[in-house]
Amino acid sequence: MEKYFEFINSVKICAGENALENIPYELNFLGCHTPLILSDAGVSKAGILDNLIKILDSAGIPSDKTFTQIPADSDISVISEIASMYVSAGCDGIIACGGGSVIDTAKGVRLVLSQNNVDDILSLSGNETIKKGKHIPFIVLPTTCGTGSECTSVAVIKNHKTGVKMEFISSELLPDTAFIDVRLTATLPPRLVASSAMDALCHCIEAYSGIQKNYISDSFATTAIRLIVTNLPIVLTKPTDKARADLALASTLAGIAFSNSMVGIVHAIGHACGGEASVPHGNAMAILLPECMKYNLPDCKTEYGELLLYLAGPEVYADTPEEQRAEATIQWLENFEKTLNKICGIPLKLSDYGVTKDIIPNIAKKAINDGAIIVNKRNAGIPEITEILNKCL
Numbered sequence: 001m002e003k004y005f006e007f008i009n010s011v012k013i014c015a016g017e018n019a020l021e022n023i024p025y026e027l028n029f030l031g032c033h034t035p036l037i038l039s040d041a042g043v044s045k046a047g048i049l050d051n052l053i054k055i056l057d058s059a060g061i062p063s064d065k066t067f068t069q070i071p072a073d074s075d076i077s078v079i080s081e082i083a084s085m086y087v088s089a090g091c092d093g094i095i096a097c098g099g100g101s102v103i104d105t106a107k108g109v110r111l112v113l114s115q116n117n118v119d120d121i122l123s124l125s126g127n128e129t130i131k132k133g134k135h136i137p138f139i140v141l142p143t144t145c146g147t148g149s150e151c152t153s154v155a156v157i158k159n160h161k162t163g164v165k166m167e168f169i170s171s172e173l174l175p176d177t178a179f180i181d182v183r184l185t186a187t188l189p190p191r192l193v194a195s196s197a198m199d200a201l202c203h204c205i206e207a208y209s210g211i212q213k214n215y216i217s218d219s220f221a222t223t224a225i226r227l228i229v230t231n232l233p234i235v236l237t238k239p240t241d242k243a244r245a246d247l248a249l250a251s252t253l254a255g256i257a258f259s260n261s262m263v264g265i266v267h268a269i270g271h272a273c274g275g276e277a278s279v280p281h282g283n284a285m286a287i288l289l290p291e292c293m294k295y296n297l298p299d300c301k302t303e304y305g306e307l308l309l310y311l312a313g314p315e316v317y318a319d320t321p322e323e324q325r326a327e328a329t330i331q332w333l334e335n336f337e338k339t340l341n342k343i344c345g346i347p348l349k350l351s352d353y354g355v356t357k358d359i360i361p362n363i364a365k366k367a368i369n370d371g372a373i374i375v376n377k378r379n380a381g382i383p384e385i386t387e388i389l390n391k392c393l
Contacts, residue, residue, distance in 0.1 A: 005214040007260045008171055011151045015180035015249055020051065023095075023139065024059035026177045030137035032093025036086050037066040038106045039097045043143055044068045046187045052097055052141065065089045073158040073165070073274065074101045076121050079108040083118045093137030096175075097184075099196070100147030100156075100281065103140050107155040107173045110136045114172060121157070122166075130170040139177040143184045145247045146196025146282050148203055148255015150178035158275060165275045167371045180252055182245045190236050190344040195282030197232045197247060198337070198346070200224065202285040203254040206263040209296065209303040210375050213261045220257035224250040225310040229336070236343050264376035265367075266292045269385060272366035279353045287350055290334050291391045299378040301326040308332065351393045360389045 014022050027035060035056075039049055049068070056063040067082050086094070086109065096106035112118045114133030124130055140150040149155075155168040188196075204221040207213060227250035234243040269292065270284035279287075293304065305325035309317040312332050320328045340346045347353065355363075364385040367373065373380060380388075 005212065007214065007216045008153065008174070009151060009256050009259070010171070010174055012177045013151070013180060013252065014177060015252075016245065019179050019181040020055055020141070020183065023052070023055055023179065024061060026139055027061060027093065027137070030093060030139070030176055032137035034062050034065065034089075034091050035093045035095045035137075036082070036089065036091040037063065037095045037097065038070060038082065038102055038109070039066070039068045040070045040099075040102050041068055043098045043102070048143055048184060048187065049097060051183060052095070065091055070098065070102050070105045072101055072280075073160075073278075074104040074108065074156065075158050075160055076108070077160070079105060079112060079121055079157065080119060082109045083112050086113060087118070093139075095139050095141070097141040097143065099142065099144040100149045103142065103147065103149040104155040104157060106138065106140065107149075107175075108157050108168070110138050111155070111168065111170075111173060122159070125166045125168050130172050132172060138175045139179065140175045141179045141181070141184055142248070142251065144188065144196040145185055145193060145244075145251045146199035148200060148251045148253075148258070150175060150180075151252050151255040152259035154259060156271065163275050164366060165271045169371070178252065180245070180248050182241045182248065185244055185248050191346055192282075193235055193247075194232065194340045194344050194346045195280060195286060196251070197228055198286035198289070198340070199282040200251040200254040201228050202266050202289050203258040203263065204228070205289070205293070205307065206266055207254070207257040207261040208307060209300045209377060210261050210264050211377050212375055213303075217257045217261040220253045221261075222310045224253035224257065225307070227253070229311055233339070233343075236340070262375040263372045264292075265296065265373060265378075265380055265385075268370035268373040268376070269363070269367045269388065271370050271372065272363045273350065273355065275366055276359060276363045277350075277353060277355045279350065279355065283347050283353070284350075286337055286340075286346060287348060287392050288388070290330055290337070291388050293330050293333070295380065295384065295388055296376070296378045297326060297330070304329045311336075349393060350389065355389075355393065357390070357393065360386055363389060
């Protein structure tokens with residue numbers, strides 16, 4: 001019998017052809033008649049919101065209450081602003097259409113509304129400290145193929161005054177319904193596709209090798225890995241609707257996996273890089289993943305060796321001696337990232353984002369205080385994190 005674990009995924013997933021056309025039904029089921037639509041300028045400019053608004057209008061659902069100025073990093077002050085708008089506009093539900101920042105912002109808005117705490121979201125930060133509150137209908141339309149935030153009980157929200165990305169972890173953050181539709185990711189540029197997919201791949205690897213892994217999360221993680229490595233090269237070179245749809249679904253599966261088993265040192269350092277140096281999250285994951293795996297290798301050799309099967313396929317796995325599979329996994333990932341770099345220019349060094357040796361101490365200090373470091377299988381302190389960062393410059 002496996003050690004005790006908990007697993008939750010209460011999100012209804014509407015995926016596949018014409019999934020978006022089911023939005024009116026889901027809103028009606030949830031009792032939402034006047035939704036507040038949250039997005040960002042990029043999604044709005046790309047025309048993705050136009051299809052959503054058309055669907056709402058055809059069903060007689062108001063689509064005029066929108067906020068599309070969500071920043072690249074979700075921010076506590078923006079959440080307070082949106083929550084106040086929600087109340088004053090008489091809204092009774094939230095539609096989030098965007099990437100991780102948009103969805104995390106929406107989670108924050110829903111959280112403060114459900115807890116009747118619009119002005120002090122900081123008091124709600126932490127792990128499972130939030131009680132069940134008022135139900136605020138909440139549906140999400142993810143426009144990237146990486147964060148998996150549509151099915152996670154986690155929100156990462158930045159306090160721009162301190163430069164710290166704070167984690168909020170609670171099943172109260174889970175949306176009611178997520179829509180996975182190829183039309184939502186069709187306009188993503190190749191470089192953003194690659195970086196967001198690497199974020200999803202990192203979710204899978206950390207979920208599979210962390211201290212809270214379990215049989216159920218493993219099944220989601222390994223399925224997502226195969227979908228990512230099979231479909232990402234296709235989407236970047238000769239995209240098809242099927243490949244895009246499978247890659248988007250892989251992100252959702254990866255989100256379910258890590259939401260239940262959590263992440264680790266890659267995300268801890270990545271959050272700190274974003275908070276201190278504004279390194280985009282997906283790119284930080286790609287850059288940090290191989291070196292963090294090398295650091296974790298003494299404690300994760302078995303798990304990394306098993307992952308070679310899902311990354312490289314059965315023939316490579318069978319031809320690689322068991323004692324060499326973990327190292328082969330890391331080498332395969334390094335080669336995979338080099339291929340992505342050649343295809344779309346995804347960065348392979350932190351220095352590409354202006355990270356220099358003089359700010360590494362600040363990044364290391366933030367990383368050591370990040371909640372993700374707690375569930376990493378191998379302990380790490382400031383010296384170890386500093387060494388990893390130096391190798392990634």
